[in-house]
Amino acid sequence: MISQTSNPFGEHNRTLETISAWVLGLLWLLPLLYAVWTAFHPAEFATRFSLSAPLTLKNFANAWDAAPFPRYFLNTFLLVTMILAAQMTLATLAAYAFARFEFRGSNVMFMLVLLQLMVMPDILIVENYNTMNLLGLRDTILSIGLPYFASAFGIFLLRQTFKTVPRELDEAATVEGASALQVLMQVYVPLAKPIYIAFGLVSISTHWNNFLWPLIVTNSVESRPLTVGLQVFSSTDQGVDWSIITAATLMTSAPLLLAFLLFQRQFVQSFMRAGIR
Template structure:
C-alpha cells in the first residue's frame, strides 16, 4: 500500500529527483523574495548605525517610522492612494462589465473585430502611451489631479477579456428565464451574471488594486503638488537628502507604503488563490 503512494523511483529505493528539484527551487525563490523584505524590516526597526551590519544586540526602535511620517504628509499620500485605487476599480468594474457583457451575449456587426482590437491593447505597454496620455489630460485641463492619474486606466483590456470569458460560461437558460420573467438587459446583467462572476471580480480587483497602488511613473509625471501625489510618488522624497541616504528612514517609509498590501494578502491569501483558480487565470 505504501509503495503505491510513492514515486516509482522512490518505491525502487531511489531518489524522487523531480520532487527534490521542485522543493529546492521553491525554497530558493522563497529566500530570494524574503531576503529583501527581511532586510527592510531589520533596518526599519533599528537605528541607522545598524543598517549595514547584523547585530542581535541592536536595540529596537520606532523612531525611524516617526521620522518618516514627519518628513512628508503621509496621511495625505495614503488618502490619495486609497481614493485613486477606489476610483480606478469602480470605473473598471462598470466599464469592463458592460463591455464584457456586450461581447459575450450580443451579436452586432464587427463584434469579433472590435474584440480583437481590445486584445491588441494587451500587447501595448502602458508606458508607451505616456506622452499621448499627458497631452490628452492637458487638453482636458486635468493635469495634477487624481482623476488624471486614474482616467487612462478606466477601461482595462484584461478586465474585459477576463469577464467576457466568465460570462460565456453562464448558461443561456438562466438568461432566458430572467427575460421571461420580464427582466431587462441591465437587470439580467446585475442579478444573474454579476453574482455568478463574483470570484472573477475578486481576482481582478486584487490585481488591479495591487498594480495601481504600486504604480509610479505615470503618477510622477502627471502630478506636481502634494495634494495629488499618491504614496509611491511621496516615497521618492526619501530618495536623497542633504546629508546623504538614510536607509533606516527609507525602509521605514517603504514598509508603511507596502504594509497595507502585505497585510491584506496575508489575511486574504486563501481567497486570493481560490479566486484565481475559479476564474481560470493562469
C-alpha cells in the same frame, strides 16, 4: 490482477516543484526581511546583523514627520478607488456584451481589446500627458487615473468567466421578467465574485505602486500619491538613511500586504477558474 506501481518521475517532478517554490519564496522574502530589520533598528545596524541590536519605532516617527503621509495616503486611496470603480463598471458591461451578445464585428473588437494587453502604458505617456493638458486636468488625481479607466485585462478575465455561466440561467431570469441589466447584476456578477476580488487586488496593487505617470503628470502635494511622495527620502542633503526609507516603504506597502494575506485564497482560485475555454 493488475499491479499498481508508483511513478518515480511524477514524484521527482513534485519534489523539484516544491524545491523551486521554496527557492522563489525565499528570494521574494529576503528583501522584505531586510526591510523589516532595517526599519525597526537604528541606522548603524542597517548594514550589519546583531542579536543585541535594540528595537526602535523612531524610524517610523521620523518618516511620518518627514513627509505629509496623511495627504499621500488620502490621494492614493482616492486614486485606486476611482480607478477600480471605473474599471469594474466598464469591464463588466464590456465583458457581458462580448460573452453573451452576437453582433457584427464582435470578434474583431475583442481582438483589439487583446491587442491592448500588448501595449506598454509607458509608450502612451506623451500622448496621455498632452491629452490631460488639453483637458485642463494636469496636476489632479483625475489626470492620474483617467488613462486607466478601461482595462483590457479586466474585460478578458470577466469575459472568460461569464462564458462559463449556463445560458439556462439567462433564460430562467428572462422568463421571470428580468431585463438584460438585471440578469447581469443578479446572475453573472454574484457568480464572478472571486474573479472580482482577484482583479480588484491586481488593479489596486498596480495603481498603488505606479510611479512614473503620477510623477510626470503631477507637481504638488495636493495630488501626488504615496509612490511619488517617497522620493523625498532619497533626495536629502544628509545622504540616504536606509532606516527611514525602509520604514516609509513598509508604511506604504503594508495595506497591500494585508489585503493579499486576507484574500490570497480567492486570488489564486479565481485565476484557476479563469482559464480560456
